[in-house]
Amino acid sequence: MKEKILIVEDEFIVANDLKIMLKKAGYQVIGIASSVVQARKLIADGQPNWVLLDIMLKGDLTGIDLAWELREMNLPFLYISANTNQSTLEAVKETQPYGFMVKPFRERDLIVMLDIAKYRFGIEKGNDNSVKNRDHERIEGIIGKSNKLEGVIEKIKVVAPTDTSVLVVGESGTGKEKVAHSVHELSDRSAQPIVVVNCAALPHSLIESELFGHEKGSFTGANTMRIGKFEQANGGTVFLDEIGELPLDSQVKLLRVLQEKEIERLGGNKTIKVNVRIVAATNRSLEKEVAEGRFRLDLYYRLNVFPIELPPLRERKEDIELLADFFLAKYAAASRRNITSINKNAMEQLLNYNWPGNIRELEHLMERSVLLAKTAEIESFDLPENPDKFSVEAPGQLKSMEEMERDHIMNALKNSNGKVSGIGGAAELLKLQPQTLYSKMKKLGIDKGYK
Known part of the structure; x- marks a missing residue:
């Protein structure tokens, strides 16, 4: 039986294009609503399985208002909108959609996003056979018994046997890499490698080569052919740590790989199929990064199929x-x-x-x-009295964000006697990965040998 979809969109041309794409893909479109009032009637009459939902609609109510009603009805939905400002994204996130697509988009992207949304909905409702009959044993290396940690462990066990993408979010030091390894070790890919990529540590000019490899002679210094991280992980898992640090042009290339499941080595002329599972991690608010234009919304939703949020200690x-x-x-x-x-x-x-x-x-x-x-x-521990203390500028003497960041790093270096990494180093004090701190120091002109 064909799945029934309701389109809630007030632009006729967009709505009609969606209808054509969905019918071609084998879905039954039960109707098009341009307002929340029309949508309510079509939902009652047509009993759709899914709703495609724009944010700005005719009338006083928005797609976000309708989304809350859909959640009450346990009716899954995805947003299709051109609106990406931060306050809207935060309101969208609160409604817990199963996807968000940015206009304009390709037909292929729509169908793939629907497939991901259906898969995620099935996992959440426990309808996927691969997540049934989970045991309740502890996961090696994850220590604790709090309710919040138990929730994390349960999510790991739900998602690990599947191939779905996972986004691990949490503050620095909460154990995101351990979660990524646990997802891999509990999956059917555990016999194959998990390849860790620290996105913050990749030199901008070498990102494509590191991720996708290069052919001999493809650039100055490329004296041999290099296999990239995605090929190294073929059959296994790629863990993209600090994904929020990846530049926009590299995000475009990563998105293509996730969509097409194939890569091209730098300087090469053939595509190479890769079979990898993606686990990404960040300590940033990716919604904020999207709103400020530093992270692609389509990549965010591609990675955020199954989020796992780690609580701070x-x-x-x-x-x-x-x-x-x-x-x-x-x-x-x-x-x-x-x-x-x-x-x-x-x-x-x-x-x-x-x-x-x-x-x-x-x-x-x-x-x-x-x-x-x-x-x-x-008998006692040497703990900082007030590790989060910041100096306060006098009124009228405000510094730029870059100056404040430079002063903050300099202050941390003073407290660590110039030590950057390791125990007691500035990176630990600032809750940053050492590679990230080195990158920031270089950008701000702070010498590594500072004392």
Whole structure:
């Protein structure tokens, strides 16, 4: 039986084009509504399976208003709109759509987006056979018992057996890479490689070569043929860490690969089919990046098929003791030191701290404390009193954002005695990956040897 779709769109030409595309793809279009009032009547009469929804419609109500009604009816929908300002995107996100397409778009993109939306809806409702009969065992390396962490673990188990794209979001140090590895290890691709790509560390001029490879002689210095990350991961998973750092021109090329499932090596003249699963991660608000023109909306929705949001450590404090004990045992064994416990007062310190650097900060603290401990029990921790303190400019002396960022990095370098990476380095203090900090320092003209 053909799936029934309602089009809610007030521009006749756009709506008619959509109708032709959908009919060609085998869908039954039950009607076209130009307002929320018309849509309500067509939904009641035609009982559609899906709704394609524009935001700006005739009348006083918008597509977002209708979206809330659709959620109450448990009727899945996607947005098709040209509106990409930040406040609208935030309102759109609240309604939890199954996709968002930006006008204009290709027929192929529409059909693929519908397929992704249907697949995501099936997973969410537990209709996909690959996600049934999941066990409730712990995932190795993910430590904790809080309700928020349990929700993350359940999502990993739901999505891992599938091939759908995953977007892991959360603050720096919350364990996004561990989640990516867990998704891969619990999938049917686990026997094949997971290839990690730090998008922030890729030199702009070499991004295409790193991701897709190059042929010998394709540019100065290309003395041999190079296999790119996507070919290396064929059959497995590509983990795109810090995806928000990828430049716009590279986003276009990545989107094409995700759509066509094929690459071209730089300087090559043939396409190469690749079979990879994509897991991406970011500590940025991609909705804000889209609204400010730094991230493509179509790529965002292509990656955001199944989002997993990691809570910061300050929101799962019941896990701190378990994590601290885990890292204590790990680093005591690694350093062959007989450090066996944390006393009550020291544990209270951990529980009362705000953890701006999240799990990574806790791990580094435990590693330092094991090395510095004088007895078998850790009695206290050397924690910053106010790690998030910023200097305040006097009225009338406001600095540019670039000047403020430069001053902030310089201040962190002073506090770390010029150390950039590693335990106690400026990158750790700023909650940045070292490669990201080096890139920012280069851009701002800060010398690596600063003391």
